[in-house]
Amino acid sequence: MNNKVMQFIIILIILLNRKVDTFQKWTYDDQKAWSIDNKECSDHYQSPININPNDLILNDSLKIEFHNYNQPSSNYRVTNHGHSVQFDYIGDSIMVPMITGSALNGKEFALQQFHFHWGLEPKFGSEHRIDDHIYPIEMHLVHYNHDEYQSFSQALQSRNENVAVLAIFFDIQNKNNPDFDVISEKIQHLQTTHTNYSIDLQDRLILQFLLPKNIRNFYRYHGSFTTPPCTTNVTWLVMNQPNEIGFIQYEKFKNVIDHKSGKPIGNNYRQLQQLNGRKIECSFQHHQQQQNNNNNNGDHSNKSISMIIILVLSIIDLLAFLTLSKFYMFK
Numbered sequence: 657m658n659n660k661v662m663q664f665i666i667i668l669i670i671l672l673n674r675k676v677d678t679f680q681k682w683t684y685d686d687q688k689a690w691s692i693d694n695k696e697c698s699d700h701y702q703s704p705i706n707i708n709p710n711d712l713i714l715n716d717s718l719k720i721e722f723h724n725y726n727q728p729s730s731n732y733r734v735t736n737h738g739h740s741v742q743f744d745y746i747g748d749s750i751m752v753p754m755i756t757g758s759a760l761n762g763k764e765f766a767l768q769q770f771h772f773h774w775g776l777e778p779k780f781g782s783e784h785r786i787d788d789h790i791y792p793i794e795m796h797l798v799h800y801n802h803d804e805y806q807s808f809s810q811a812l813q814s815r816n817e818n819v820a821v822l823a824i825f826f827d828i829q830n831k832n833n834p835d836f837d838v839i840s841e842k843i844q845h846l847q848t849t850h851t852n853y854s855i856d857l858q859d860r861l862i863l864q865f866l867l868p869k870n871i872r873n874f875y876r877y878h879g880s881f882t883t884p885p886c887t888t889n890v891t892w893l894v895m896n897q898p899n900e901i902g903f904i905q906y907e908k909f910k911n912v913i914d915h916k917s918g919k920p921i922g923n924n925y926r927q928l929q930q931l932n933g934r935k936i937e938c939s940f941q942h943h944q945q946q947q948n949n950n951n952n953n954g955d956h957s958n959k960s961i962s963m964i965i966i967l968v969l970s971i972i973d974l975l976a977f978l979t980l981s982k983f984y985m986f987k
């Protein structure tokens with residue numbers, strides 16, 4: 657009898673473990689399988705998307721205001737959770753970094769966590785694309801409606817645009833970005849640690865320095881989380897201008913290992929999703945701006961051509977004048 661109970665318990669434990677195992681087993685290699693366990697992953701309005709200039713609607717009243725982004729803070733817990741390296745905000749709610757403004761319909765959204773998506777080669781990495789352009793790194797700052805909800809999980813359940821993700825691209829340059837050192841040092845610490853191993857940040861981080869210089873130019877659209885369970889009703893704010901980090905700092909990302917598979921985590925980006933009739937709002941004149949640039953370039957080359965024609969005509973005139981004057985003078 658005792659043996660049977662033991663057997664039952666052992667089988668139960670094995671089954672439960674298997675359940676947990678299959679649940680955690682989503683991979684970037686087999687993204688089609690995501691929707692088997694997570695129905696929302698096959699919903700209509702998913703992320704990421706390619707931001708095609710033809711799908712843009714200008715809304716120049718869109719603004720994002722940043723609060724406490726300029727406050728140095730070490731209140732982050734950093735975790736290698738096997739799919740990315742995540743920095744959870746663990747400080748008090750008074751100093752919590754927040755975004756608000758018309759882009760968030762005036763509500764205050766508090767930072768929950770930020771994490772990164774990156775390529776094992778610089779030509780891949782970002783989840784979103786701007787006019788088919790891929791960046792090597794994309795950072796996601798996940799916020800929730802702090803005005804109406806006590807916690808991130810409550811806001812998530814409400815399904816009413818109460819979660820907002822701010823996306824920032826990074827390009828790679830030769831010179832290191834000193835503002836990024838606090839982050840790349842922690843990423844180095846977590847390169848080979850076991851799944852869910854966490855450390856506290858200790859050094860102080862100023863989030864504002866991670867933003868691009870131009871924070872007025874961005875896109876807004878409605879989408880989802882880019883990892884299972886692909887929760888929908890998320891407001892996406894995608895910055896147009898990238899920030900930059902050094903090549904050595906980028907290399908630290910490339911060496912982060914998923915403890916379970918023993919393989920590098922990189923190339924942790926989801927495939928592009930269909931827009932399915934959604935509109936993408938743009939806080940600035942995207943299309944026009946590009947056309948103007950082209951026109952300006954055109955103007956420049958037209959001017960050069962005109963100058964050359966005028967010069968050639970002047971020379972012909974001069975030669976004609978000299979020939980004629982010779983002709984008349986020696987007559």
Ligand SMILES: *[C@@H]1O[C@H](CO)[C@@H](O)[C@H](O)[C@H]1NC(C)=O
Pocket residue numbers: 714715717718758759760761937
């Ligand atoms: C622009 O954004 C504001 C703030 O969300 C919104 O109220 C307004 O309807 C938008 N305008 C257009 C043209 O979509």
Ligand SMILES: *[C@@H]1O[C@H](CO)[C@@H](O)[C@H](O)[C@H]1NC(C)=O
Pocket residue numbers: 700701814815816817888889
């Ligand atoms: C969530 O988004 C879906 C479209 O993806 C929409 O049909 C639904 O009304 C939204 N729910 C809420 C509560 O906003």
Ligand SMILES: *[C@@H]1O[C@H](CO)[C@@H](O)[C@H](O)[C@H]1NC(C)=O
Pocket residue numbers: 680737851852
């Ligand atoms: C890691 O943490 C997440 C979130 O707390 C949890 O769902 C998951 O089971 C953990 N994974 C492992 C391998 O401990």
